Amino acid sequence: MTHDFCIIGGGIVGLATARAILAARPGASLLLLEKEDRLGRHQTGHNSGVIHSGIYYAPGSLKAKLCREGAARTKEFCAEHGIPFENRGKLIVATRQEELPRLEALHGRSEENAIETEMIGAEAIAEREPSITGLGAIWVPSAAIVSYSAVLEALAAELRAQGAEIRFGTAPEAIRELGSHVEIDTGRELLETDRLVACAGLQSDRVAKMAGLAIGHRIVPFRGEYYRLGTRCADIVSAMIYPVPEPGLPFLGVHLTPMIDGSVTVGPNAMLGFAREGYPKWSLDFRDMAETLSFPGFWKSIAQNIRPGLDEIGNSVFRRRYLDACRRYCPSLELADLTPMDCGIRAQAVMADGTMQHDFLFGQTDRMLHVLNAPSPAATSALPIGDMIAGKLFADAP
Secondary structure (H helix, E strand, O other): OEEEEEEEOOOHHHHHHHHHHHHHOOOOOEEEEEOOOOOOOOOHHHOOOEEOOOOOOOOOOHHHHHHHHHHHHHHHHHHHHOOOEEOOOEEEEEOOHHHHHHHHHHHHHHHHOOOOOEEEEHHHHHHHOOOOOOOEEEEEOOOEEEOHHHHHHHHHHHHHHOOOEEEEOOOOOEEEEOOOOEEEEOOOOEEEEEEEEEOOHHHHHHHHHHOOOOOOEEEEEEEEOOEEEOHHHOOOOOOEEEEOOOOOOOOOOOEEEEOOOOOEEEEOOOEEOOOOOOOOOOOOOHHHHHHHHOOHHHHHHHHHOHHHHHHHHHHHHOHHHHHHHHHOOOOOOOHHHEEEOOOEEEEEEEEOOOOEOOOOEEEEOOOEEEEEEOOOOOOOOHHHHHHHHHHHHHHOOO
């Protein structure tokens, strides 16, 4: 049987793309392949559960547009499917004098992005969040929390109701684009599809090369290490608490996040990973490391980011240093409050010149579209990202 469409990857971008394809082509046959035994095993199932507002992104940029639209549509989707979410809001807190100009610039950016925000001072911070201290902050009321795993399951239910097949434990071993279709060899069977979309996340560069695409980047894994706060801290904050982000880096810094299950987490840091899918601390995959270390762009990136890189190593190795980063804005935290939990691993595309790709990357042929980089906040923006991918797929359909 030849399917009309095949999606590789069972994360939230893959399912949102499948949803958009079936909305544009009702009744089409669609097969989604996931190599794990469940959906969202990697990036989708290990994120912080935040519905972002889009405050950080350049006005007029694609990321800003997708995030604003995605936040609204995610909340609408949750309301339609009975998925709990909470508008907790976010405080972006400056704790040092040199951060105040960056905070002001971020506030100006939020106004250009048409995001409701409010600049507040130290006293207002303490009134709103008694456990938090800072010199000034931006209050972002629209930021919310949700379980993206619940969103993913609702998307899957929609797809199955429309006749889509989701197949677990199935990964491509070879992909060949022929004149009339794409052939996918899973090692157990040969599958055929008219059009293929790969949303493979941490494996996206490998899947693209398997399919014969020439790419100039490499996926480098970054571990986001979290701690769950103990019961003493269950009510330590009501809103999400973020530091002012470091300029030029794609990571938002260690933050406090109330979770939809009632717990509170702190994190993540951004530590270079030694395995793309190794979640225990110090996981090592020799193939992953060999591919990272043999890529010249990786060493150029290390040279460009040596200071923040050393800081992240220190925060990962020494829990006291991690605590100190949190205590800059939440001084009542103690070492005993930090309970280890599963980390997340971010697929960071690094270019040949060493720059970290902050925007989308696609690879496209006549019958294939590969999502090579879907930058944060891909979970928040997943629904409009899916529409964008479907639009690209159909723009030059044979």
